[in-house]
Amino acid sequence: MTTTPGERGAGPAATLLRVLIPVVLALVAGGLILLALGKDPLGYYGYVLQRSLLRWGGVQETLTRMAPLLLIAAGLIVAFRAGLWNLGGDGQFLLAAVASAALAPALAPWLPRGFNLIVCMLVGSLVGALWSLIPAVLKARYGVNEIITTLMMSFLGTSLANVMIKLVLRDPDTTVPQTRSLPVDDRLPRLFGTTIHGGLLLAVLAVILVHLMMTRTAFGLKLQVLGANRAAAIHAGLRVERLTIGAFALSAGLIGLGGAVEVLGVWGTVRADWNPALGLLVVPLVFLARFNGYAVMGFTLFFSALMVGGESAARRVGVPQHYVLVLVALLLLFLALVEYLDQTRRKLKAA
Amino acid sequence: MQSGETADSPRSGRVAVAALRGVTKRFPGIVALDAVSLEFHPGEIHVLLGENGAGKSTLVSLLAGMQQPDEGDILIDGAPATIDSPRRSMDLGIGAVFQRVLLVPSLTVIENLMLGGSWLKPLARAAALRRFEELSSLLGTRIDPHAPVSGLSLGEQQQVEITRALWRDEKLLLLDEPTSMLTPQGVADLGRMMQRLKEKGVALILITHKLLEAYDFGDRISVLRLGRFAGDIGPQRLQAMSEAERTDTVIGLMFGTDGAPAAGATAATATTAASATATPAAASDPSREEELAILLGKKLRRANTVDRSKPATLSVHALSTAPDFAETPLHAVNFDLWSGEVLGIAGVDGNGQKHLAEVLAGQRPSWQGRIELAGSDITRGRVPERRQRGVRYVTDDRLGEGTVGTFSVAANLVLKEIGSPPYWRRGISDWELIHESAREQIRRNDIRTPSELTPVGKLSGGNVQKVLLARELDAEANVAILNKPTYGLDLHNQRLALDRIVAAAGRGVALIVISTDLDELLEVSDRIGVMFQGRLAGIVDNDDGALDKIRRLMAGAQA
């Protein structure tokens, strides 16, 4: 599914087609579903486009929304390439968010703003990474299936986050349970006079760095060997246990950073029962991009625009926000189909 | 010669149980079978002989319903039949026993035999047990039907497979290379079983590449070469000829009497034919005699140049490994290995060879004992440390663990050096250098691949092995362990591999060659050790009495 190390990919035109065709098919199929339900698909798509990308305010919102998505995607690329199913993103994200949301206002009076933010982001990443430790060790030492363990830890994590907010870290001054709010001035700085916060730059950087790491460093190659063929990894003398735990830590750390960034840049606080549940939503995007960092950015932009535009589409066009999920699912299905057709075409050519 | 009719045609009036008429089967890039016609008769053991790539396995898969012919017909009892699934093959009375055991390990013997019943009917356990008893007495086997298959030895599993193949009174039994996993005793048992079936009137097809087996068991021998029917020897001729004559005829059929490559041969096999005959016109050229001798099991020995006055390069003391459920562990193994020596390790598969290879390579921790390399204790280290000291391991599981199939040839060539200079500097990969170096190695080792970027999984078995040999037998190798280095390769690539081993020994590398092929071991080894139930039962010098001693050790007796 991905470009193997050392192999030159197919020509750019072919790759672009392979990516665009599923997108177009998904949009068309989704449009047909809307039609069947008596909605106007062109109206919906037009509204979404206009709301999210054709207005300056919309563009800013879309880009802001991308920050946590990109960080989660970076984390998932690391894990999936290493053959590890880190499906615990929600828990890692949320706990990191709560940790940084609680820490930032507490440290704000003592530390200069930049320093405070950096510390809190590091703490967030650390919390995320730690939350993956048990599944990582269970997998590395005992081969316990990580699908179960990360999913369980995710449920545990979201509940624990709520418990922390409602009982321990609660802001006594608010009616709705939430952590103490971080004043706007102490949050991540805005970029160049826009409403987009600096976390976006960090996120883009993270995706690029992860991509470069996977394709150009020894560590990245080792992870790929582990993901492609575990027996070969052992045979080649790779320290599989360490790599597994390391990959998990890096993956969950990036996801945790996403949670921290989202709080420190946008909300300033975490409300009880808040769960954007991005951990699983980003999985299809990463697959669609075939683990390629640059493609991930493209798909994330597309998805972010859909989310921003789709939010108010319920009132305006009569299409609820969750319709976006249908599009994502269709995208995945069509991608899988196009892949399959491409493979059979290649096999026939070789015959 | 295209048809199977010779002066020794079977007695008229007996209709062939199964026949192929002008059958052709193509795969991408290769013609596996080319207009082959054969007949199989009841009460006859028909041996199909040919080396790897000759088309034997394809023929089996056609009869077993795994593939369909592109041209030609398959006739069952004289009438054309389409065998489009294993079920259909079974319905037509064909039973097949393949090279790899196809039993479900978590089920019992009898449950495996009951697989295939209609889902709508209740489980007929009693009837199945009765049938099992019947077939057991026919075949002379003694296996507990309620034992889980995972607990049976390979020989017993094969017996269950044969029982299954005959479950519905099949008239035709296909055996694909059945003896590769058997002890000498097991081979004898198989032979007796085939006799009984023959007397009962079953038609037997025995596929093998071993000449001696063909003579021992076969009533009729047909030879396949490069997908074509090259000729056959019927029962009367077979009995009339002397061993030398038989061998000569068979070799001639297998490789072509005039030494010229058969029409339609691919480039690789043209080299095979060319290398098998040094000068095409010569009537008796040395390499052909070599081939003959190897195939006949006559020993050819390398010159013994090992200098044992110097200290041993590798010393193993009382080495044991922890038991695990897949393979036999090691028990107090002791041996020394000198520079430039080839130590062959013989023994029936599954007597600890895998553990031996893995523990020496560093892939498996030892439980007790010591390993010393050039005087220093290396017992604690794992693969990276061993590699640094020059220990190399060519695994038998080429695509399973030796390479990553989706990675390019270039990436696989550096697979064990990730992170080390010169290809990596401070953790950053130098792909330019890696590819350049790969091109060089491909050229030097004659690896047939479209480019260094091709995924290794697309290469043929022989070329994958060349990649492994190129990677492991490099300039810094000190000690090399090779597990079944010629398994599954055609003759040309087998020779290449053995040549590389001999060349490495000449350079001073100390080599351990693990193999189930005694002929090969007798050809290249200075000494041969025998593994039996996890112990090194004995090490014998490779002299005239070696074969006997080895056979005894393999069976568990004293040398």
Next chain:
Amino acid sequence: MNALFTEPFLVSLLFGAVTAGLPLLLAGLGEQISEKAGVLNIGLEGMMLIGAYTGFVATYHTGSFWLGFLAGGAGGMAAALIVLFLCIRKGLNQIVIGIAITVGAQGLTSLLHFVQFSRSYPRLPAAPILALPLLRDIPVLGKGLFSHNPLVYLGVILVAVLAWLFRSTYLGLSLEAAGNKPAALDAAGVDVVRTRSVAVLCTGFLAGLGGAYMANVGAGLFVPFITGGAGVIGIVLAMLARGRPLWVLIGAALFGASLAMTTALQVAGIDIPTDVVQMLPFAVVMLVLVLFARNSMLPPALGSPYVRGER
């Protein structure tokens, strides 16, 4: 503390455990069938959700709960067809397709709900209850365990039926072979694709059935995301149960009890935060995994498509 052993608490706990546990049981048993045959159904949550929706709609329009269950099962099977065609017949990646099914089901059912019910939020009348004669008169247990919708009793019987099916039928042997060594099954003349297809359709049916029960009996209505992770729990139960239906029953009962604990505690007047209680079952699972850290004994061929002739 005395409040814990009063009748209201126990009855509430038992009743709630069964109500919450049955969908988990059905989903878990369904997933077990697939996993035995070597198919990893990550889309279980999606199948349950579709079943919940179709079941709800059917009962809402016809008034019949049995029709609702059937419709739920059918809905789940429809989703399973996607797995059948794309993964089993064409060999596409099972985990990717599973996620697509779950995400797609979430989106589709939310969309449909929005179009049809977002203004009205209809509720169903209370589901019929079959109180088992004699058993229903036992104190505490009678009201807690033996006064449920008949589907509950069928579910328990299903456990025994599956246990028998796995060990003592040709279908059971075929399933085991398909997951353990599909090449052996093929050589025995049984169609591996057909075996796995049957398994997946059964899973879809059971998952959809469980979803329909959640909507119609458990809640009496349908809202988006109503299954709330039940499918995920079903996958976990199946993986932990090592091929034994009885263990799925035990797991489902325990999980159901933890999920019902919140309400039961409220009934008893004990004030422990819901979130803490909700953590219980997951914490227990993790504890079990850590203490008995062994392989969860998944069939070797799990997740890999079978292609005849491929090595």
